Amino acid sequence: MASEKTKKAIVEAFMALLGEKRFEAIGLGEIAERAGLTLADLRDAFDGKVSILADFVRRTDRAVLDGIEQPSAEESARDRLFDIVMRRLDLLAPHKAALGSLDASVRRDPGLALCLNRVALDSARFMLAAAGIGTGGLLGAARAQGYVLILARVLPVWREDEDPDQGRTMAALDRALERAEGWSRRSEKLAKAACSIAARIEKRRSTRRGTDRPAADAA
Template identity: 65%
Template sequence: MATEKTKTKIVDALLALLSEKPFAEIGLGDIATRAGVSLGDLRDAYDGKISVLADFMRRIDRAVLDTIEDVSPEETGRDRLFDLIMKRLDFMAPHRAAVGHLAESARRDPGLALCLNRIALDTARFMLAGAGISSGGLRGAARAQGFVLMMARILPVWREDADPDLSKTMAAVDRALEHAETWSRRTDRAADILCRVGSKLDRHRSKPSAKPEADAPAA
């Protein structure tokens, strides 16, 4: 099994390479060389480049989640989510160039975009949980995907925000959360309608079918 030190070197190597060139141009040998490990060590640690990216996301998740303190009753879910998003961007700040190249690569490669969406959904569920927002069931799945789409709108603003206070980024996060709240209310109503329709169908299926009347005796 690869050590945590080896994994960290590999993750850092991929991010360093991503800051220089597109994802598709990075080979496994390039990662191993930059990390100073053998290909065998790389294989022991990860299944491939996507696996390394997933570990990077988990590390950011853990760093953000470790900052969570006791929830104040005065804070709303939106307030907590705003705080977690800003903390997440702070932890990602050293890797802005890498995140930018990865986003550009995903726009050109639908397969990569799908893989990143799957990874981002795992992140979304933990970020929602950290904000005290449910991610279970149909509504939760919609909220998780909404979080992923919301971050996709925020990241381009963050990458170009040269203000040390990240004022443009904070404004973008606020707008995205407002949009997400509106979208969430709509999906909640749609989920309610689907649940009611499903309940009616279940009740209809559970009713016993009427028995055919016996033929009248011949006169």
């Protein structure tokens, strides 16, 4: 079992390399060498580059969650999510070059995009939960994917935003959250309508079953 120190060294080495070259151009041997480890050490710690990225995301999640204060009753879920995303971006600031490189690779490789979307969805569920937003059921799954799309919209703006106050980034995030909020309201209405229709269908089926039994008994 690889130690925490070893895993951290590998993650840091990989992110440094990702800031220098594309994801697909990084070899496993390079990562091990940059981390000052053997290839056997790397294999003991991770299954590959995607799993290293997943660990980087988990570490970022932990740092975000560790810094979140207990939400107050006056705060809306949208305000809490805004603060959570901005805190995440602050933590990611040293890795702007790496994330830009990764984005370029994802745009060229649908398979990589799918793998990283799964990683992002796991992260999204924890971020939404921290904002007091439910993640259960189909609606929760849609919310998690919506959070991922919000980040996808905001990250390119953030990477180019050189203003210390991050005004452009905050404006982009606010717009993305506003769109997501409207979509969420529409989705909730559709979900309620679907549940209502399903309940009526089940009630109708139950009525039919009750009507059919006496006829069957008489026969």
